[in-house]
Amino acid sequence: MTKVHVTTTVNGEEVEFLADPRETLLDCLRDKLDMTGAKEGCGTGDCGACSVTVDGTLVCSCLVLGVEAQGKKVETVEGIADGEELHPLQRKFIEHAALQCGICTPGFLVAAKNLLEKNPDPTETEIRYWLAGNLCRCTGYDKIIRAVQDAAAEMRGAA
Amino acid sequence: MPKDELKSEYKLVGTRPDRPDGLDKVTGRARYGADFSMPGMLFAAVVRSPHAHAKILKIDASKALALEGVKAVVTRADFPDGLTGEDWNLQENTIANDTALYDGHAVAAVAATSALLARDAAKLIEVEYQVLPHVTDVDEAFAPGAPAVRPGSADHSVSSREVDLPDNVRHNVVREIEFGHGDVEAGFAEADLVREGTYKTEATHQGYIEPHACVGQMGADGRGEMWVCTQGQWFIRKFCAAVLGIEASGLRVTASEIGGGFGGKTTIFMEPLALALSRKAGGRPVKLVMTRSEVLRATGPTASASMDVKIGMKKDGTLTAARAVFRMQGGAFPGSPVDLALTCAFASYKLPNVEHIGYDILANRPKCAAYRAPGAPMGAFAVESLIDEMARELGLDPLDVRLKNAVAEGDKSSYGPTYNRIGLVEVLEATKAHPNLSVPLGPNQGRGVATGFWFNHGGETSVSVSVTEDGTATVSIGTPDIGGLRASIALMVAETFGIGYDDVRVNVVETGALGFNEPSHGSRATFASGKAAVTSAQSCIKQMCQRAADKWGIDAEAVEWVDGAAQPAGPNAGKFPPMTMKEIAETMGATGGPISGHNETTMDGVGASFGTHVVDVEVDPETGRTTILRYLVVQDAGKAVHPSYVEGQYQGGAVQGIGWALNEEYVYGKDGRLQNPIFLDYRVPVASDLPMIDTVIVEVPNPGHPYGVRGVGETGITPPLPAVANAIADAVGVRMKHLPMNPPKVLAAIKAKANG
Structure with missing residues (x-):
């Protein structure tokens, strides 16, 4: 399947990746951006281990497609601390x-x-x-x- | 670091410092099972049987293998023949031979260059089945004439009760157990009240949030590596080696951080598939991560149980006799925890006459794995429910009945051995004194109590402690840190050396770095790895005293270790300023070389842990829904090394038990397929279901541990099942004997009672 070029902002940094349209935002964060802080506990939106925010809305990233992140602002656990200063x-x-x-x-x-x-x-x-x-x-x-x-x-x- | 409110003669043991792995775990840096990757890595997917019981006629992988990027397919033909006993069971559960034994049983596996491609390829592997008759319910599997799950595997040889069990009829009974003491019939004759009941619990899953995950790599020489989420890397090595027919020493296993286990990650499920695929794909590493539905269909769960209990009681609450007949299915393999359920069933009580009978039964379900105090919660549900019912009938306080019969040091246990120092009486007294018991209850509200027990376990243990060049200590343990273990070990080692908590670094190491270790199971990690670490530290101290003695030119016996330094023992030993661990460490290369201590043993001195729970519920008579209003856990920890994590074990165990009591169950359709293999339908307790969970840590030190530790992980899941049932009985007068006590069942019971 043809992959889609996605440009998005994760924790304030612009990133890009090629996503299979079937891949979830969680897959893309973990496998393409090496951001393994968000976890897959169920893949069906029931456990919340993959929680991130997209443009400030709390979502299960296993229920969002990677291609949907185009142009959005994604925040993950890796972005919660301010440098060495924990939240x-x-x-x-x-x-x-x-x-x-x-x-x-x-x-x-x-x-x-x-x-x-x-x-x-x-x-x-x-x-x-x-x-x-x-x-x-x-x-x-x-x-x-x-x-x-x-x-x-x-x-x-x-x- | 604040001193804890618990009285302690120790400087560090009993305090609540931040856990050393906390920073990694709140920043997303900690690497769990699925977080590990390697160059050239392939991804695997597993083909699973959609049938509860079926002959596998043909597996055709040609279409999958024709896909660009698919590198290997394995079936049972890629595994060695001739295994026996539990090795064969493990291999058969890893991948079916000629018969799929349950819905979700692995049949084939495929490795490809991406996870999506592997999933696509798995769908192209064609398997032809011939469906066979199946059975999933424990009583139906036990019944004469039930479909044979594994024909020819029935075993009635150890029982004296063959008359009851013509072995040509009860095909699925693979083990029978009988033990006890005294004269049960005479005991019942002495009683003022004899009651019996039949109780049933459904299978539940450990429900760890992290699905099983591993990366396996193995070459044609049978040597390889594995990175895996597990409670025990040595068990992974041993079981994978057995299933694959390779030398254990050929495999090096590193445990990742672990996202929960509760017993379910003490064994193998799909790990040998990753290694077999790697070998077939020319040694490329293979990552295999289960989906949640694979976890629920094919790992864990615990057994389901059907239990008859009969108890005799005098008017004053004294127990005179008891009998338990437990039937448990643990899936399509022997090994349900019916033996452990029986040994725990009456363990809290002085019983002159007791009889236990058990049947281990096969059914077309996944192979059960350990789940937190395996078997004990089911037995407690039956026994503690009946004791509660009898106490109410006689107008006795249920806590007083438990105190009247409570076992103490020197009593013969219901399962045979004599207890050493145990803390049940102290637990019951602390429970009686708790303010929760005097909170008034309103309409449709009820209070239930129950007591629980777990033996705890020592197990094979290897630990090493080395003095680091900078004067700190490095500890190597082989038991993965599931819930604060590094903190507990560091506290005990720092206390022993007389150095700071932050001056101890605890590492969970791979199988090449230590001798054999059993997993973090049996509530043993803090107890056994901690005890071995203290012994190892003491060995380091002895060597450091020798270095000081050599320097001072005095006998080592004339040197003592105080507050992290060697010093002359008394004025006759000579006058020398104390030599700190840091000073000794900085020069150790020149004074004889590196200093380390180690301890390898099958750990003795384990101490059992008792707990009592009190729960207040409100039952909605219109819907049958039960709300937990208040919950109290009182348990003997021996010594709480890090009280916050001890409380956490109490709270977590209680809530898993609440889930088992009220919601959780494996639901099978008539077709033998699991109907609820996702968290939406297999509903575990969520935050809005619960109140705060109150805890009281009782400390009756275990004489078998240098700091008195007993082990606290498992006892806490035992009392909730009956405690909630007893509270529901108190609230609305219905006695629930079949878990889970979900709204439809409770409502039906309320209606049945109203209709007389």
Whole structure:
């Protein structure tokens, strides 16, 4: 099948790749751009491990085609930290032991960051429903929710 | 670093530092199974049986091989003949011989220059099947006249109950188990109340978020490498070598970071296919990553169970006798955890009279793998449900009944051995004291308690610790870090040396770097690798004391190790300033060479862990939906080396158990095909299903470990199944005996009760 030339912006950098029209954005990030931070846990949009934002909208990159990224702005887990400076969510995930195996962590961080950009002071229930599309099989979610609450509080204080 | 609120005589053990691999795991840098690539790498896809049971008449790969970029196809013909026992089982499960035994059973595999091309090629491999009769339900597979899953494999030889089981009828019983002690009938006669019940649990999957993935490379000489997500790289090496008929030493296996395992990544599934394809493709590396539906159809899961339990109880709650008859299917292969389920079933109770009978049964389902305390949650569902029902009938507090019968040090266990120091009584007392138990309940709300047990495991262990040139320590362990292991090992090693937590680097190493290691299974990694690391560090300390003694010209016995430095032991040894680990390390090349310690052993001293859970639920009487309002886990850790990760094990185990109790099950159609092979339909708990999970860490130190560690990973999944059932019974008065307790089932039970 003829491949399509795609130019897009990932974490602020312009990149290009050749995509088979059947390949997902996740495939393209991982296999063509060597950005393996986003993970494939299901390939059907049920687990959220591949969460990225496209023009600010939180999506499962396994449900977006690579060719759809043309001209868009994609943000992934690799772009959350500011150089050596971790994002408060990243620090709080480590401090609260909000990851055990860590495979779901990139997706949770992308989704939680997107939540806090829209709602800097979410309730526990709002956090739980926003993150309901991100599966974690290790933690029982308790420490993840606490890490997001703590990061939100810190970010509000810093603002 | 803040001292933890738990009382501790240690400087570091018991604190909560950041995990050393945290930075890599929050930035996306950590490399998991599917994140590894090699130059010249091919991609593989697997052809799987769409039938539950079928004769494979013909496999034609000519169309696939004709595609540009397709480099190799393998079938069973590419694997050696003549394997026996579990080696044969592993090979047969890796790729079917002449019969597909379950929906999803691998039949052929193909390697091509891209993942898409491999998938396209797999669709072009034509397989001709002759469909055979199948059976998937455990009771149907046990029944006389059931279709034989593997004709001729029935084995009733170890049982004294052949009269019950004419072996020409029950084709699928491949193992029978009987053990116990006392006189069960006499015990029932002594009881004031005797009750029995039949309970059923459905198969569930471990549900790790990371699908199985590997890159395998093997040449015509039978030597190769593998990079794989696994709980145990040595098991991958051993099992792949057996299935491929090569020397184990010919294969070097590196474990990637692992995205969850829960027992399901302690064995092989598709790894030999990658190696066989590589060999056939001239030694090019082959990457094989499962899809989620492949994970659900062909890996894991746990067994499904059908269980009869009978218990005798006196009016004061004293147990007089118990009998369990468990039937479990573990797929088309022997090995359901019916033995472990039975040994755990009554392990929390002093029982003078107890009888266990078990049947391991074949069915047309995937080969079951270990899942967190294999077997124990099913047995607990049956036993703890019945004990709860009897306590309620006698008007007794269910926690008091458990305390009255709780085992303690010196008691003979239900499964034979005598307990050493265990913490069940302490756990039950801490549970009774918790504020959650005094929260008032509203209409349609109920509270359930249950207790659980897991033996924990020592296992074959090899660890090496070396003193680094800069005075820090480098630790090589062979147990992959699934949930904070590097942090726990670093804490124990730093404590032993008397150096900082950040001065210890822990590496999970490949099979060439250490002797054999069992996987991170059996709740053993912190216990066994930790104990071996402490022993290794102590060996380093001894050598460092010798270096100091040599320098000072005194006997090594006159040198002691205090706070990270050698010093003269008392005034008679001489007056010398302490010599730090850093000073010794910097000059070690000139004072005798590198310093390292190592420990290789089958680890002894394992300590069992008991836990008690209390759950409050609300049941919606109109829909049958159960909401978890409050959840408490109380468990004996022995010693919590890093309390945050101990709490995490408690919380994660509880939530997996909640999923098993309320939602999760393998649903098979009449055609024997799995109906729910994606996460949309195989629904695991999500964040909005749950409250916070409260935890209490009880610490009754294990005398068999230098820091008292017991192992905490598995016990936590055992109590939730019955605890939730008991809470539902308390809330709406219906006794659910068949998991999962999903809304339709609970609603039907409520309606049946209302209709009398």
